[in-house]
Amino acid sequence: MCGIIGCVSKENCYEKLLAGMKRLEYRGYDSAGVALLSDGKFAVRKRRGGVSGIAGAPLCGDTGIGHTRWATHGKPSDRNAHPHVAGKFALVHNGIVENHARLRAELEAEGESFLSETDSEVIVRLIARLYEGDFFAAVAAACARLEGSYAIAVLCSDCPGEIVCARQKSPLVAGAAEDALYVCSDIPALCGAASYIAPAADGEFIRIAEGKIAFLDAQGREIPKTFSRVEPCAAAETGTGSFMEREIAAIPRALEDTLAALRRTDFAPCARVLRGAGKIFAVACGTALHAALAFKDAVEGEVGVPVLAHPASEFRYRDPLVGEGDLVVAVSQSGETADTLEAARLAKARGAYVLSVTNIAHSSLAQEADFNIAMRAGAEIAVAATKSYNCQLLCLYYLAAQLCFFRKTRFPAWFAELGTLPAAAREAFGCFAQMNELAARLQGAQGMYFIGRDSDVRTAAEGALKVKEIAYLFAEGYCAGELKHGTLALIEEGFPVFAVATRRALAKKCENTLAEVSSRGAYTVLFSQYEDVLAESCADAVCRLPAVCERLMPVVAVIPLQYFACRMCVLRGYDPDKPRNLAKSVTVE
Numbered sequence: 258m259c260g261i262i263g264c265v266s267k268e269n270c271y272e273k274l275l276a277g278m279k280r281l282e283y284r285g286y287d288s289a290g291v292a293l294l295s296d297g298k299f300a301v302r303k304r305r306g307g308v309s310g311i312a313g314a315p316l317c318g319d320t321g322i323g324h325t326r327w328a329t330h331g332k333p334s335d336r337n338a339h340p341h342v343a344g345k346f347a348l349v350h351n352g353i354v355e356n357h358a359r360l361r362a363e364l365e366a367e368g369e370s371f372l373s374e375t376d377s378e379v380i381v382r383l384i385a386r387l388y389e390g391d392f393f394a395a396v397a398a399a400c401a402r403l404e405g406s407y408a409i410a411v412l413c414s415d416c417p418g419e420i421v422c423a424r425q426k427s428p429l430v431a432g433a434a435e436d437a438l439y440v441c442s443d444i445p446a447l448c449g450a451a452s453y454i455a456p457a458a459d460g461e462f463i464r465i466a467e468g469k470i471a472f473l474d475a476q477g478r479e480i481p482k483t484f485s486r487v488e489p490c491a492a493a494e495t496g497t498g499s500f501m502e503r504e505i506a507a508i509p510r511a512l513e514d515t516l517a518a519l520r521r522t523d524f525a526p527c528a529r530v531l532r533g534a535g536k537i538f539a540v541a542c543g544t545a546l547h548a549a550l551a552f553k554d555a556v557e558g559e560v561g562v563p564v565l566a567h568p569a570s571e572f573r574y575r576d577p578l579v580g581e582g583d584l585v586v587a588v589s590q591s592g593e594t595a596d597t598l599e600a601a602r603l604a605k606a607r608g609a610y611v612l613s614v615t616n617i618a619h620s621s622l623a624q625e626a627d628f629n630i631a632m633r634a635g636a637e638i639a640v641a642a643t644k645s646y647n648c649q650l651l652c653l654y655y656l657a658a659q660l661c662f663f664r665k666t667r668f669p670a671w672f673a674e675l676g677t678l679p680a681a682a683r684e685a686f687g688c689f690a691q692m693n694e695l696a697a698r699l700q701g702a703q704g705m706y707f708i709g710r711d712s713d714v715r716t717a718a719e720g721a722l723k724v725k726e727i728a729y730l731f732a733e734g735y736c737a738g739e740l741k742h743g744t745l746a747l748i749e750e751g752f753p754v755f756a757v758a759t760r761r762a763l764a765k766k767c768e769n770t771l772a773e774v775s776s777r778g779a780y781t782v783l784f785s786q787y788e789d790v791l792a793e794s795c796a797d798a799v800c801r802l803p804a805v806c807e808r809l810m811p812v813v814a815v816i817p818l819q820y821f822a823c824r825m826c827v828l829r830g831y832d833p834d835k836p837r838n839l840a841k842s843v844t845v846e
Contacts, residue, residue, distance in 0.1 A: 259339070259351040260284035260325040262446060263410035263420040265465050266437040271315040273437055273450065274323040278308045280446040283640055284351075285327030285840050288338035292347040293318030297414050299347050303338035307835075320418050322410045324349035327840040330357065331374030341378040343369075344385035345414040346395075350377035351442050352427040355405035380409060388413075393464060396421045397475050400462075406595065408442050419466040424457040428593045428621050431455050431463050431470045433484065438465045443593075444487075444619050445636065453484035456624065488618060494635070501639035501727070501823050501833040506686075508816060509679040511644040512651055514633035516675060519655045524663075527628040530610040532663040534584035537562060538577070538609075540569040540600040541588035542843065544642040545649060547719045549588050551811050552653035554712040558808070559669045560661050569596040573603045581608035586656070589613070590637065590645040592620020594843050601625050614652045616645050630656065639834045641726045643819045646719065650812045651678065671806040681813045684803040688817035691800050695782060696824035704731035705753035706774075707818070708740065710767055713757040716811050720755060720818030727836045728825040737770040750778035755818070758785045759802065759810035771796055784814060 260281030264270040274291050282289075289311050290303025295318035302311045308325060324339035330353070331337035340347045354360070357376035360383060365371070369382050380399060388395040392413040400407070406426035413419065422429060422440045432439040432451025440463050441447050447454060455472070457463055461480060462473040472480040494503035524531065537556065539549035546568055553564040567577070569587070573596075579585060585604040589597045592615035601611045601622060613626035616634050623629040634648040658672040699705070705724065707717035718734030725732050735744065737756065748754070754774045758767040764787065771781050775795050783796035791799040803813050826833040 261349040261442045263322045263440040265320050270321045277446045278323045281325050285325045287328045287333035288326040290338045291323040292340040293321035294412050304335045322349045330376040337373045341381045343382040347412045348381035351408045352406035392416045422463040429457045455482045455484045499833045504644045508644045508647050509682040511634045512679040515648040518633045524659050535582045537564045538585045539566040540572045542569050544646050545588040547715045548649035551715045555657035569600040572600040579609050583609040585609045585611045587613045590616045592617045592622035671808045674806045681803040681805045685816040688800050692821040700828040707734045707755045708737040709757040710737050710763040716757045716814045723822035727833045737767050748774050748777045748779050752779045754779045755782045764790045
């Protein structure tokens with residue numbers, strides 16, 4: 258999940274590289290580094306920590322590469338930071354070389370000495386070994402030996418003004434501006450820098466040389482490409498506090514923008530498959546998987562059609578029964594999630610129709626899909642997803658309504674209420690004072706449960722995930738009725754249990770579970786939009802949620818839990834924007 262960038266500029270490119278790396282930092286902040294080429298020599302600066310750690314007196318050179326690292330092979334350290342240098346070459350890499358151990362042993366047998374623990378250093382040393390005066394040929398020959406995923410950008414000291422790059426199962430895009438040419442692992446990182454972009458496909462190479470960008474195959478033959486104008490930059494949310502706090506505050510606006518975009522979306526191109534798909538699948542990872550499961554609930558409840566929801570990381574390894582005429586809905590905030598991309602590719606290879614939901618219109622997933630629904634959540638800088646989750650839910654409910662229309666010639670009753678969600682989200686902010694009090698009371702807890710029934714289980718799971726991600730606290734989202742089948746054994750005096758009960762028909766069942774845990778000493782908190790449910794509860798604390806249609810409640814009910822996790826994180830002394838061991842865009846398996 259590293260971020261890579263390369264730049265050939267009409268002037269010194271150091272500041273351009275750093276600016277791009279700052280926009281890439283959510284992809285990795287274990288270490289950062291740059292290498293610039295000037296007068297046939299590399300100037301390299303790299304160290305453990307974020308991009309700010311390598312800022313300083315500008316390095317000289319009009320050609321350079323940069324990297325922000327999320328460690329896979331080798332712990333975060335100065336020597337494991339990129340770029341890696343060998344002979345006449347410097348390299349940055351995003352991905353995982355699966356046969357690195359075999360290649361390393363081979364190179365060591367030939368006399369190579371490695372300076373790092375990374376799989377990435379294997380690539381640059383292999384390129385140096387294969388170099389016979391042809392820069393591109395050496396890179397292409399090295400890539401032919403690699404197994405796994407990679408997006409690389411390489412400099413050669415013999416070739417000023419030139420960068421050679423390659424892509425295999427890892428995002429890579431070229432960008433052009435008046436004063437510079439770029440290559441990057443992330444479209445948003447080029448926003449504001451490049452005016453036009455074109456992504457590389459798997460197996461393709463990008464060569465920046467002589468003031469031009471060329472896309473090539475492994476034999477060096479040029480591949481025609483069409484460059485698209487970069488969409489206006491989605492600025493980071495303004496305000497005070499962490500990015501996560503600002504992004505939670507932006508949920509109502511994000512929902513308004515997404516709903517406006519959905520109303521402009523023409524679903525006619527996918528009408529046939531929405532009307533007649535044999536089977537419907539939903540694939541996603543992490544937070545997006547919780548949104549996909551809520552989609553399953555909505556479609557099955559309203560349309561009466563089964564939806565098979567799978568973690569994308571498992572979908573491709575279980576020989577799924579997907580084929581011609583099936584619909585696969587793939588959900589990813591970044592559109593670059595490796596497991597979700599591979600699941601979508603497998604589905605397409607078997608003849609399924611792939612519909613994606615992404616926040617980045619030109620992302621890899623959006624390009625792979627037959628039809629893309631583009632959210633309008635705006636830039637999300639904090640690693641833990643908040644407003645993008647709310648907007649994913651909105652998009653998927655809108656899609657469920659389209660399925661209902663094309664299959665039953667009517668929209669669900671709740672379709673007309675989608676417009677009430679932004680105001681309800683603002684109203685949910687009224688719960689924040691209680692969340693502050695709860696976070697202060699529970700910051701020393703050793704763990705907690707989040708429980709619910711039906712679609713409330715999705716909200717509970719997302720609330721628990723947020724606590725795990727940023728407060729580093731054991732938390733589990735659970736079906737309320739399942740606690741007594743084993744996990745009730747973990748309940749002890751003071752153990753926090755958060756219950757979400759937004760389905761009136763199931764509220765009493767949820768209350769029974771609260772009574773069970775309360776009798777064993779748990780500290781209980783109940784969330785519901787129903788005053789009578791709250792008034793009659795045995796919970797130690799209650800929080801009234803805004804009243805919207807029950808089917809749509811997951812969009813709103815999660816907001817206090819998102820904020821609670823953020824406050825727990827801050828009170829426990831952590832940075833909510835950069836949780837340890839995590840990166841925003843998960844581009845490796």
